[in-house]
Amino acid sequence: MEMLRFATAGSVDDGKSTLIGRLLHDTKSIFSDQLEAVERTSAQRGSEYVDLALLTDGLRAEREQGITIDVAYRYFATPKRKFIVADTPGHIQYTRNMVTGASTADVALILVDARKGLVEQSRRHAFLASLLRVPHLVLCVNKMDLVDYDEGVFDAIATEFRHFAAKLDVGDLTVIPVSALTGDNVVTRSANTPWYEGSSLLHHLEALHIASDRNLIDARFPVQYVIRPKTSTHHDYRGYAGQVAGGVLKPGDDVVVLPSGLPSRIAAIETKDGPVAEAFPPMSVTVRLEDDIDISRGDMICRPHNQPAVSQDVEAMVAWLHEEPMRPGGKYAIKHTTRTARAMVKDLRYRLDVNTLHRDEDAPTLELNEIGRLRLRVTAPLFTDPYRVNRTTGSFILVDESTNATVGAGMIL
Amino acid sequence: MTTSLYELGHLDALEAEAVHVFREVAAEFERPVLLFSGGKDSIVMLHLAEKAFWPGRIPFPVMHVDTGHNFPEVIGYRDRRVAETGVQLIVASVQESIDQGRVREQTGPRASRNPLQTVTLLDAIEEHGFDAAFGGARRDEEKARAKERVFSFRDEFGQWDPKNQRPELWALYNGRRHRGEHIRVFPLSNWTELDIWQYIGREGIELPSIYFAHLRRLVLRDGMLLWPNEHVPLLEGEETFEATVRYRTVGDVTCTGAVESPARTVDDIVEEVAATRITERGATRADDRASEAAMEDRKREGYF
Ligand SMILES: Nc1nc2c(ncn2[C@@H]2O[C@H](COP(=O)(O)OP(=O)(O)OP(=O)(O)O)[C@@H](O)[C@H]2O)c(=O)[nH]1
Ligand SMILES: [Mg+2]
Numbered sequence: 219m220e221m222l223r224f225a226t227a228g229s230v231d232d233g234k235s236t237l238i239g240r241l242l243h244d245t246k247s248i249f250s251d252q253l254e255a256v257e258r259t260s261a262q263r264g265s266e267y268v269d270l271a272l273l274t275d276g277l278r279a280e281r282e283q284g285i286t287i288d289v290a291y292r293y294f295a296t297p298k299r300k301f302i303v304a305d306t307p308g309h310i311q312y313t314r315n316m317v318t319g320a321s322t323a324d325v326a327l328i329l330v331d332a333r334k335g336l337v338e339q340s341r342r343h344a345f346l347a348s349l350l351r352v353p354h355l356v357l358c359v360n361k362m363d364l365v366d367y368d369e370g371v372f373d374a375i376a377t378e379f380r381h382f383a384a385k386l387d388v389g390d391l392t393v394i395p396v397s398a399l400t401g402d403n404v405v406t407r408s409a410n411t412p413w414y415e416g417s418s419l420l421h422h423l424e425a426l427h428i429a430s431d432r433n434l435i436d437a438r439f440p441v442q443y444v445i446r447p448k449t450s451t452h453h454d455y456r457g458y459a460g461q462v463a464g465g466v467l468k469p470g471d472d473v474v475v476l477p478s479g480l481p482s483r484i485a486a487i488e489t490k491d492g493p494v495a496e497a498f499p500p501m502s503v504t505v506r507l508e509d510d511i512d513i514s515r516g517d518m519i520c521r522p523h524n525q526p527a528v529s530q531d532v533e534a535m536v537a538w539l540h541e542e543p544m545r546p547g548g549k550y551a552i553k554h555t556t557r558t559a560r561a562m563v564k565d566l567r568y569r570l571d572v573n574t575l576h577r578d579e580d581a582p583t584l585e586l587n588e589i590g591r592l593r594l595r596v597t598a599p600l601f602t603d604p605y606r607v608n609r610t611t612g613s614f615i616l617v618d619e620s621t622n623a624t625v626g627a628g629m630i631l
Numbered sequence: 632m633t634t635s636l637y638e639l640g641h642l643d644a645l646e647a648e649a650v651h652v653f654r655e656v657a658a659e660f661e662r663p664v665l666l667f668s669g670g671k672d673s674i675v676m677l678h679l680a681e682k683a684f685w686p687g688r689i690p691f692p693v694m695h696v697d698t699g700h701n702f703p704e705v706i707g708y709r710d711r712r713v714a715e716t717g718v719q720l721i722v723a724s725v726q727e728s729i730d731q732g733r734v735r736e737q738t739g740p741r742a743s744r745n746p747l748q749t750v751t752l753l754d755a756i757e758e759h760g761f762d763a764a765f766g767g768a769r770r771d772e773e774k775a776r777a778k779e780r781v782f783s784f785r786d787e788f789g790q791w792d793p794k795n796q797r798p799e800l801w802a803l804y805n806g807r808r809h810r811g812e813h814i815r816v817f818p819l820s821n822w823t824e825l826d827i828w829q830y831i832g833r834e835g836i837e838l839p840s841i842y843f844a845h846l847r848r849l850v851l852r853d854g855m856l857l858w859p860n861e862h863v864p865l866l867e868g869e870e871t872f873e874a875t876v877r878y879r880t881v882g883d884v885t886c887t888g889a890v891e892s893p894a895r896t897v898d899d900i901v902e903e904v905a906a907t908r909i910t911e912r913g914a915t916r917a918d919d920r921a922s923e924a925a926m927e928d929r930k931r932e933g934y935f
Contacts, residue, residue, distance in 0.1 A: 219640060219641045220638055220640070220641065221639075221641040221644050221645075249907075249908055249909050249910040250908045250909050251909050251910055252774075252910060273774075274774075274777070276773075276774025276775050276777050276778055276927070277774075277775065277778055277793050277794070277924075277927060278924045278927055279793075279794060287793075287794060288778050288793065288794070288796060289778070290774070290777045290778055291770045291777050291778075291820070291821065292770075292771070292777060293770070293771050293821070293823045295823075295825075300641040300826075302821055314798040315796075315798065317798065317800060318798045318799050318800055321800035321801050322800075322801060322802075429636055429637070429638050432637075434637055442651070442654045442655065442658060443654040443657055443658045443684075445684060445685075445686070445687045446687065447686050447687035447688065449686075449687075449688075451686070452686045452687075455686060455687075457686075459654055459683070459684075460654070461647060461650075461651045461802070466637065489682065489685070490681065490682040490685035490686075491682075496637075498637045500639065500644060500647050500648070500651075501639065501643070501647050502646070502647040502648075502650035502651050502654070502683070504685075515658050539798045551807070553803050553805070554803075556655075556658070609801065610801065610802070613800070613801050613803065614803065615798075615800060615803045615805060617805055617807055622805070622807040622808060622809065623797065624797045624798045624799075624800075624805045627798065627800045
């Protein structure tokens with residue numbers, strides 16, 4: 219069965235957690251003890267209906283405040299797919315948790331309250347989803363029950379969003395009118411929206427074609443760990459373990475190892491279960507080469523005529539994730555694939571206004587939740603592809619070396 | 632299974648993710664340890680760790696936080712598996728923590744050593760200087776666990792701060808820590824109970840016999856089917872009876888309940904789990920019933 223990861227996005231109270239609760243409930247993925255607990259809590263609070271958001275808002279503080287603070291991961295399966303759901307917070311203060319959930323998503327569900335229409339946070343999240351290159355967007359116009367399932371309201375929001383999305387790099391966009399509270403168009407199509415001809419949200423998620431979202435062209439194998447058993451049975455064994463980041467690797471392939479540039483050939487691709495004929499993302503395998511060359515963690519195996527950029531200078535869009543603003547000229551630890559080095563912030567080219575997409579070239583720094591284009595100088599060369607070509611070899615994180623906090627998320631241009 | 636379209640089935644994708652996590656920790660940490668209880672999740676973890684480093688050996692020890700109140704079948708299994716894999720086993724004993732006066736044992740017939748495990752665990756992590764500890768917790772188990780990162784930072788007191796977790800983007804895990812701090816690592820974060828059982832079936836992983844239906848003498852207490860023994864003395868008026876049961880989780884005998892089930896094989900269990908309407912912790916764990924935020928509170932203090 220194929221796995222699909224999706225994340226919610228959108229402003230506070232637009233109904234993200236309720237929608238996930240509804241999906242879980244209506245696909246019968248909620249266990250009776252969980253549902254009873256949620257019913258009990260809802261009743262204790264004098265709520266007229268069962269608050270399905272309590273299914274994902276699992277922290278005490280979240281339940282007390284009725285908001286989502288950090289991502290909740292939930293799981294359900296239909297006969298067609300296994301789903302990993304990241305329910306993310308809408309509150310601007312917790313944007314870093316939203317990007318955590320969206321970074322690995324195949325699909326982002328952007329919720330909008332039909333009564334309010336697009337607000338700044340809906341645009342911010344749509345922009346972040348496009349920046350993170352979530353391949354598929356679904357705009358869920360929620361709370362249709364509160365606008366009498368009015369087609370005009372839906373159309374106006376859909377049009378406005380499409381207009382905004384046209385300025386972004388959005389691969390695939392679908393718009394669905396829903397009510398998370400009552401379940402309209404969530405699992406089954408609703409009689410309340412006869413004017414809507416598309417499929418229900420669940421049906422859409424089941425049918426989306428995601429296999430071609432991965433890069434199967436450019437072979438990239440970041441060496442993660444060198445296996446040298448030094449036992450009597452495997453005395454001279456030397457295998458390079460890692461997760462395929464792009465392309466397809468086969469025994470017999472000519473390869474080159476970066477940064478040394480030394481050529482070799484793949485002798486075998488192995489796992490404990492036996493050799494494999496082809497390795498592709500996201501398989502974790504062990505590669506053996508025909509030649510004994512010095513290779514260590516952080517090196518990259520690729521094909522001679524298809525190599526990533528090798529450079530100590532990196533240009534990237536960076537989302538700032540920490541309360542302490544970016545220090546221009548400051549040094550940070552950088553983690554890119556299996557490579558860790560140090561990076562200095564050379565230049566903030568511009569800061570982006572996520573609402574208008576205006577570029578402010580005079581911005582002095584990036585503050586929490588701000589996004590800008592940076593030039594970094596790294597102590598060792600990184601082997602990179604543009605993020606739009608490969609989400610694995612195109613991404614990095616910045617870590618503050620004194621506090622060890624993850625402070626930035628970078629997408630290489 | 633993989634197809635010619637270069638698609639990875641969900642079990643293969645979950646396996647690849649977990650193997651990646653194991654290798655990342657082995658590469659970036661000085662002293663990792665795998666927490667091994669002899670329960671199905673830690674058994675699957677050990678199996679995945681073997682895969683991650685094959686044909687080499689698992690490059691870290693395993694540690695059992697032992698309450699002394701075990702199912703004998705599980706201890707037998709533990710010792711067998713440890714011998715097979717050649718890993719080093721460390722036993723961190725709750726009894727020793729009690730003897731040393733580090734914790735006070737609850738008294739009375741309903742006493743459980745389960746809460747004491749946190750102290751023993753944190754003491755052992757400190758004593759051995761472990762900087763990473765693999766846990767078998769899954770996000771589908773419980774609502775506080777659903778919130779936790781794969782790399783979960785613990786301060787020098789072993790505490791988890793759920794409101795201040797490090798952002799965790801892509802598969803770029805931030806394992807940096809200062810001396811005395813450590814990272815809990817959860818390679819099975821994205822697995823569900825059903826995935827675990829399907830994987831056990833596919834891989835032919837052996838389990839302690841108590842996971843399968845067997846006849847057992849039991850007592851019904853607070854809605855749970857407990858196994859009466861020296862650690863679980865009968866209360867006044869309680870009567871025992873025999874039933875065909877299996878265990879869905881394995882923990883301390885004082886707080887782990889059995890479920891009635893005729894499932895004798897992994898296939899039977901997969902079928903049963905797919906149809907079940909109650910969570911495994913809800914069905915079997917007294918420790919989670921204390922309050923709505925019982926797990927969150929225990930995790931904050933440094934529990935598994
Ligand atoms: N009438 C109506 N109310 C809804 C609907 N969806 C959500 N709500 C209500 O809107 C409120 C907020 O819902 P949540 O699901 O907590 O919102 P959220 O987007 O998860 O909020 P954050 O996670 O804090 O950003 C709750 O009171 C819900 O019951 C809907 O379709 N119709
Ligand atoms: Mg929410």
